[in-house]
Amino acid sequence: MRAVPEPHTGWTFLTNHARVLATIADDQHVRIRDIAAHCRLTERAVQKIIFDLEQGGYLSHVREGRANAYRIEPDKVLRHPAEAGLTVASLLSWLVKDEADRKTARDD
Structure with missing residues (x-):
């Protein structure tokens, strides 16, 4: 799991839905x-976002025992007309760095 980002105020480029999806x-x-800690959201907000995405x-x-295993639908097209044709x-x-990029960033 990635480190929890520093607190931020003001506007951002991404929605909470995008942040949750990228974390998953x-x-x-x-x-x-x-997810809640990483995205700086409440657990209840994350549950609602996951419900929306599902x-x-x-x-x-x-369910895998007491935990969940999530599956993202990579070919699903984004909803907004401005992103017509873009997929998840x-x-x-x-949004998601591969493991090699994360390791390099941690080592710097």
Whole structure:
């Protein structure tokens, strides 16, 4: 799991839905508690966002013991007309670093 980012005030480029989806893409077995901490949201807000993403067909989950394993639908097209034709995979390729990039950033 990535480190919790520093507090921030003011506007940002991404929605909370995008942040939650990117966090799940980074670790498909991540706990809601950890998503909430990383995204600076309440656990209840994360639960609602996950529900929204599941209802929209962008995400699904299965229970594995006491935990969830999430599955992102990479070919699902984004909803807003301004992003017509962009898929979840294309969005996530901008947002989620691969493990080698994260290790390099941690070592710097």
